[in-house]
Amino acid sequence: xxxxxxxILGAVLTATIxxxxxxxxxxxxxxxVTREEGSGTRxxxxxxVGVTTADGNDNVFVEAExxxxxxxxxxxxxxxxxxxxxxxxxxALSDNRVRAIAIDSVMPTVENMLNGTYxxxxxxxxxxxxxxGLSELAQDFVDFIFSAQGQEVVxxxxxxxxxxxxxxxxxxxxxxxxxxxxxxxVYSLMQHLSGAYRDINPDVRIDIHGAGTGHGISAxxxxxxxxxxxxxxxxxxxxxFISPLTIAIDGIAVIVHPExxxxxxxxxxxxNIFLGExxxxxxxR
Numbered sequence: 001x002x003x004x005x006x007x008i009l010g011a012v013l014t015a016t017i018x019x020x021x022x023x024x025x026x027x028x029x030x031x032x033v034t035r036e037e038g039s040g041t042r043x044x045x046x047x048x049v050g051v052t053t054a055d056g057n058d059n060v061f062v063e064a065e066x067x068x069x070x071x072x073x074x075x076x077x078x079x080x081x082x083x084x085x086x087x088x089x090x091x092a093l094s095d096n097r098v099r100a101i102a103i104d105s106v107m108p109t110v111e112n113m114l115n116g117t118y119x120x121x122x123x124x125x126x127x128x129x130x131x132x133g134l135s136e137l138a139q140d141f142v143d144f145i146f147s148a149q150g151q152e153v154v155x156x157x158x159x160x161x162x163x164x165x166x167x168x169x170x171x172x173x174x175x176x177x178x179x180x181x182x183x184x185x186v187y188s189l190m191q192h193l194s195g196a197y198r199d200i201n202p203d204v205r206i207d208i209h210g211a212g213t214g215h216g217i218s219a220x221x222x223x224x225x226x227x228x229x230x231x232x233x234x235x236x237x238x239x240x241f242i243s244p245l246t247i248a249i250d251g252i253a254v255i256v257h258p259e260x261x262x263x264x265x266x267x268x269x270x271x272n273i274f275l276g277e278x279x280x281x282x283x284x285r
Contacts (some may be wrong), residue, residue: 032273033076033085034065040183040213040231041070044122045086045252047232049267051274061111061276067153069210070184074098074255081257084119084273089113089184090158092253100253100266108251119267120252124159124186125230127242129220137176137204138226144169144197153196157189159216159275160249161223175203179250182209182216182229202281217242261285 001229006284036044038155045051053059065083067073070091077085080095085098089108092100100108112118126142128134133165134142145152151161180190187210194206209216210224213232218260221241234244254270256262265273265284272278 003057011113029082030279030281030283031080031083032061032276033067033083034064034274035067035073035086036210037210038067038214039274040211041086041115041185041252043213044232045120046274048120048122049274050177050271052263060274062248063276064274065259069168069212070187077255079150081151081189081259084254084256084260085251086252086254088188089190089251089253091185092255093158097258100256101262102268103254103270105264108253109128110155110158112161113249113251116253120254121164121249122232122252123246124183124189124250125218125234125244125246126186126230127220127230127234127238127244128182128226130221130241130243132223135178137174138178140174141178141194141197141203141204141206142227142245144152144200145193146245149196151202153192157192158273159189159219160245162248169200171200173203174201176205178206178217178227179219179225180206180208180227180229181211181219181225182227183213183231185231185250186194186210186229 031114046060051060065076067076070087073085073087075097077083092098106112107119109120111214113121146166148166149169151163151166154161164185186207190208194208198206213230216225216228217230217238220228228242234242269278269284278284
């Protein structure tokens with residue numbers, strides 16, 4: 001019996017040494033977190049980083065954890081020291097629960113997006129039904145977005161304004177309701193744009209829904225939304241019924257938990273993590 005217990009104790013100690021302190025075999029395994037299918041952020045990320053098949057289809061490995069929305073992505077990475085994910089820079093850089101890392105030694109700053117040195121960047125778009133056009137009220141809101149005041153909101157939120165030397169906007173005195181639907185990444189910026197517009201035009205109500213890029217485009221197509229929000233370029237099939245307008249340039253920051261000592265990765269390393277070809281943090285430290 002004593003010999004049996006000695007064998008059991010030796011096995012337990014050996015397992016503990018092999019699996020790391022605390023007894024977990026996943027102590028140093030990378031926990032990759034991706035957005036849901038149909039997300040504009042995911043679409044832009046996999047295309048830019050190259051997490052695709054030979055024919056260009058999404059190829060994020062199936063074991064990656066899926067975060068349905070920007071806020072879930074941030075909470076998931078913030079809650080796991082072994083996690084790595086990605087999010088709009090306007091959100092990622094303002095949330096101290098996570099830390100953005102350099103890609104190819106370049107940080108995702110506005111300056112680096114303007115000079116083109118940060119690799120993972122994409123447009124923020126709005127769109128409207130090509131056949132129906134914009135209502136007079138929705139057009140007035142769009143005019144505000146492209147005005148000096150609207151583009152100042154874009155810059156203040158950490159994005160790159162798309163329009164330089166934009167004209168001043170003058171209050172229209174209009175009233176009514178505008179419905180906006182789409183990308184959860186653009187959602188936060190749209191809320192701030194809406195607030196600034198309503199400070200000038202208090203009789204206008206703007207209902208904003210961050211249901212995802214695909215949902216927003218469908219809503220605009222079906223007449224359920226005046227304006228769609230997209231965090232990726234529109235596909236050819238979508239351009240048949242949606243007219244797009246670029247309102248800002250956004251970087252996609254690669255984010256980790258603050259306790260992670262990784263300072264930066266190469267684009268190739270990020271690609272291989274989300275393809276499932278790199279799975280252990282010590283392999284890239």
